[in-house]
Structure formats: structure tokens, C-alpha cells
Amino acid sequence: MTTPGAKRGLLLLNLGTPDAPESGAVRRYLREFLSDPRVVDIHPVGRWMLLNFIILPVRPAKSAEAYRKVWMPQGSPLLVYSRELEAAVRARLGGEYEVALGMRYGTPSIPDAVASLRARGVMDFTVLPLYPQEATSSSASSLARVYEVMTEGWDVPNVRAVPAFHSHPSFLDAFTSVARPVIAQTRSDHVLFSFHGVPERHVRKTDTSGQHCFASAGCCDSLTEANRHCYRAQCFSTARGLAERLGLKAEGWSVSFQSRLGRTPWVKPYTDLVLPELAKRGVKRLAVMCPSFVADCLETLEEVGLRAREQFVEAGGEALTLVPSLNAHPEWVDAVVRMVRESDGAPTAAASP
Numbered sequence: 198m199t200t201p202g203a204k205r206g207l208l209l210l211n212l213g214t215p216d217a218p219e220s221g222a223v224r225r226y227l228r229e230f231l232s233d234p235r236v237v238d239i240h241p242v243g244r245w246m247l248l249n250f251i252i253l254p255v256r257p258a259k260s261a262e263a264y265r266k267v268w269m270p271q272g273s274p275l276l277v278y279s280r281e282l283e284a285a286v287r288a289r290l291g292g293e294y295e296v297a298l299g300m301r302y303g304t305p306s307i308p309d310a311v312a313s314l315r316a317r318g319v320m321d322f323t324v325l326p327l328y329p330q331e332a333t334s335s336s337a338s339s340l341a342r343v344y345e346v347m348t349e350g351w352d353v354p355n356v357r358a359v360p361a362f363h364s365h366p367s368f369l370d371a372f373t374s375v376a377r378p379v380i381a382q383t384r385s386d387h388v389l390f391s392f393h394g395v396p397e398r399h400v401r402k403t404d405t406s407g408q409h410c411f412a413s414a415g416c417c418d419s420l421t422e423a424n425r426h427c428y429r430a431q432c433f434s435t436a437r438g439l440a441e442r443l444g445l446k447a448e449g450w451s452v453s454f455q456s457r458l459g460r461t462p463w464v465k466p467y468t469d470l471v472l473p474e475l476a477k478r479g480v481k482r483l484a485v486m487c488p489s490f491v492a493d494c495l496e497t498l499e500e501v502g503l504r505a506r507e508q509f510v511e512a513g514g515e516a517l518t519l520v521p522s523l524n525a526h527p528e529w530v531d532a533v534v535r536m537v538r539e540s541d542g543a544p545t546a547a548a549s550p
């Protein structure tokens with residue numbers, strides 16, 4: 198519930214991106230990102246050595262080259278699309294909330310976004326982490342930073358977080374509206390839902406019972422009280438919701454996890470191993486949806502749109518089509534407004550035009 202009379206602010210959060218597709222800017226971004234103990238959860242000395250001796254000497258140049266392939270005239274796709282969403286949500290809310298975008302790493306930073314809302318008189322904050330499924334390395338890290346910034350002074354504002362929306366009907370409907378025409382136009386014979394991966398260790402840490410995650414082969418096949426914070430189970434729930442809305446048969450879709458880093462086990466199955474298997478099984482025209490991202494970014498446009506496509510065709514497939522992300526699609530803008538109003542206890546009927 199909101200505080201009577203307090204000016205309301207909506208803070209949209211996303212992960213962040215480098216300021217330029219160059220080694221120096223990517224190095225600064227990776228240093229901030231991978232120094233986060235919620236991302237690389239090992240002893241601080243080990244993290245420092247890993248970062249400075251293994252990752253930073255080589256990765257910035259390699260990643261900068263990848264960023265250059267997808268960089269837009271206006272900037273990094275993640276920032277460009279997040280800004281478009283911010284503007285569209287602001288317009289749709291019509292002055293009811295002050296709106297700002299904060300990135301967990303890089304710019305615009307969370308402290309700057311909070312300061313800009315506070316300068317506009319906001320003392321009542323609704324925070325929406327733009328990650329459909331909750332992970333310690335994404336939503337928890339972003340929220341922790343917000344709480345840290347909000348509690349720095351003596352006049353601590355009201356802060357409410359919109360819950361993860363992995364199974365929210367408005368999110369699933371919006372993604373379905375984006376995907377349906379693409380799948381039809383490309384006559385795709387299979388849909389792969391490729392989610393960003395996380396280390397298995399992170400998932401285990403969210404299993405408060407200590408007995409559910411990875412204890413059986415089907416531990417993520419449904420969401421229950423025991424695994425409601427399991428990132429992998431939330432991804433499967435999103436995939437089921439989308440497959441059902443798209444009218445896909447059981448053999449017409451699969452789930453995989455991309456973007457792994459390092460040698461420890463990440464949640465499986467891995468996208469780069471699933472792609473050749475699908476080609477071997479006779480899938481010819483593959484559509485790939487990336488529903489852990491609400492904005493197109495390096496991981497969708499380069500990793501899937503360019504690299505995965507090449508890999509699939511080399512393995513014998515005919516075509517791989519990346520389904521665009523939600524970006525600033527009008528149904529997604531409606532969904533954001535609806536979720537914000539729901540979390541603030543306001544009626545949602547006004548969310549649709």
C-alpha cells in the first residue's frame with residue numbers, strides 16, 4: 198500500500214551494459230559486474246585473482262568485438278530498448294508516477310536514478326526488476342543495491358518491489374503476441390526457449406529446504422512451495438506458459454540455458470549442446486525465444502541471433518530465427534503498467550487503453 202500524499206516513483210531496473218563497444222569500456226563494466234559477490238560467489242581473494250588474472254586480461258577485447266556486431270547508432274541495444282520502455286511506460290502512466298531507469302552495473306546507475314526520483318519529490322517507490330525469473334545474480338543483486346542506496350540517509354523512503362513475473366499472464370501474453378507471427382512467417386518446426394543460465398550452486402542456495410533442487414530429474418517440472426525461488430523451475434514455468442499459449446505440441450518445443458561462464462556446472466541443458474541435437478533429430482527451421490530477457494541485448498542478438506544460428510546451420514539445420522524480445526511492444530508496456538498497479542493495490546482496468 199502507498200503512503201497517503203507521498204509522490205510516487207517507479208524505478209525500472211535492468212542489468213546494465215558498457216558505455217561503448219571498446220575494450221576499455223567493457224573492462225570497466227566487467228570489473229564492476231564480476232566483482233559482485235552475488236554474481237561470483239567465491240572467497241574475495243579468489244574472486245579478485247579470477248577477475249584480474251583470468252577474465253580481465255582477455256575477455257574485454259573479445260566481448261567488445263561481439264558488442265560491435267550488434268551496437269546500434271543510438272548505443273547499446275539493452276540501453277536503447279530499456280530507454281524506449283521507460284519512455285513508453287512514463288507516457289502510459291500519464292504523470293501518475295515519476296519514472297526512472299537504473300542499471301545495476303554501468304550507467305544510468307541505480308544511485309543516479311534514485312537521486313533523480315528523489316529530486317522530483319518521490320518518497321514512495323515501486324521498484325520493478327526487469328528480470329522475469331528471480332536469480333541472486335540479477336534481481337536479488339539489483340534489489341540489494343536499491344535497498345543499500347535508499348537506506349544511506351536518515352529519511353528512508355517507502356520501497357515496494359514488484360514480484361518476479363515469470364508466470365504472470367500479461368507477460369506471457371505479450372511475449373506470445375511477439376512470437377506468434379514470427380513463428381508463422383518463418384514456418385518454424387520447433388521452438389527453443391533459451392534462458393540465461395546460472396551456476397547450479399546458485400540454485401541450490403535458494404532451496405531453503407536443502408532437499409528439493411537437483412534431488413530428482415524432474416525437480417523443476419512444477420513450481421511448488423519447496424522450489425518457488427528456484428530460478429530453473431521458474432524458467433520452466435515460463436516456457437510451459439508460452440508453449441501452451443502458442444499451441445505447441447510436447448515434441449514441438451524444448452528448454453535450454455545459455456551464456457555460461459567458467460568451469461563449474463551451470464543449469465542444464467546447455468543451449469550450445471541442444472542446438473546440434475535438434476538438428477540431428479531432424480529439426481530444420483528453428484525459432485528461438487529468449488524469455489529471461491525483456492530487452493534485446495548482446496546475449497540475444499549476438500549469442501543467439503548470430504552465433505547460435507551459425508552453429509545450427511553448420512549442424513545441418515536450415516534456418517534459425519531469433520524471436521525479438523519484448524522491448525517496448527505496446528502489450529508489454531500495458532503489462533508493466535498492470536503489474537505496477539497490481540503491486541500497489543490499485544485497480545488494473547485502466548492499464549489497457
Ligand SMILES: C=CC1=C(C)c2cc3[nH]c(cc4nc(cc5[nH]c(cc1n2)c(C)c5CCC(=O)O)C(CCC(=O)O)=C4C)c(C)c3C=C
Binds near residue numbers: 235
Ligand atoms: C537474465 C538475467 C541474467 C542473469 C541471471 C545473469 C547471470 C549471470 N551473467 C553472468 C555473466 C555475464 N553476463 C553478461 C551479459 C548479460 N547478462 C544478462 C542478464 C543476466 N545475467 C544480460 C541482460 C546481459 C547483456 C548485457 C548487454 O550489455 O547487452 C556478461 C557480459 C558480456 C560478456 O562478456 O559475455 C557476462 C560476463 C554471470 C557470471 C551470471 C551468473 C552468475
Ligand SMILES: [Fe+2]
Binds near residue numbers: 393456
Ligand atoms: Fe549475464
Ligand SMILES: [Fe+2]
Binds near residue numbers: 416
Ligand atoms: Fe529446481
